[in-house]
Amino acid sequence: MQLEGAVIKEQGQTFAVVAVKRHVTDNRHEADGAIRSFSRCFPGMPIVLMSQDSRGTPTYFGRRDIANFLSRVSMHRIPWKRYTFN
Numbered sequence: 173m174q175l176e177g178a179v180i181k182e183q184g185q186t187f188a189v190v191a192v193k194r195h196v197t198d199n200r201h202e203a204d205g206a207i208r209s210f211s212r213c214f215p216g217m218p219i220v221l222m223s224q225d226s227r228g229t230p231t232y233f234g235r236r237d238i239a240n241f242l243s244r245v246s247m248h249r250i251p252w253k254r255y256t257f258n
Contacts, residue, residue: 173257175254176190177189177190177255178251180250180251187235188218189221189222189232189242189250191252192221192223194225197223197233198223203234212257213257218234220235221234222247
């Protein structure tokens, strides 16, 4: 499995951000399932999902404090990379 994501360490907290399609963050049930699925890739870390609308504006889904923090950070400052998991 390949995914676009980032591991961020900020204010003593380490968490993962994973890019997904917009329909995932628009559907709470699907988003919760995606977070559970990605938890094996980032064990022990809170996971926040990120999707973009047609204008490139991000939407975050996950722990509220982390999602709120990310909403104030430029997407270009997030250290995105491609992860490959077996």
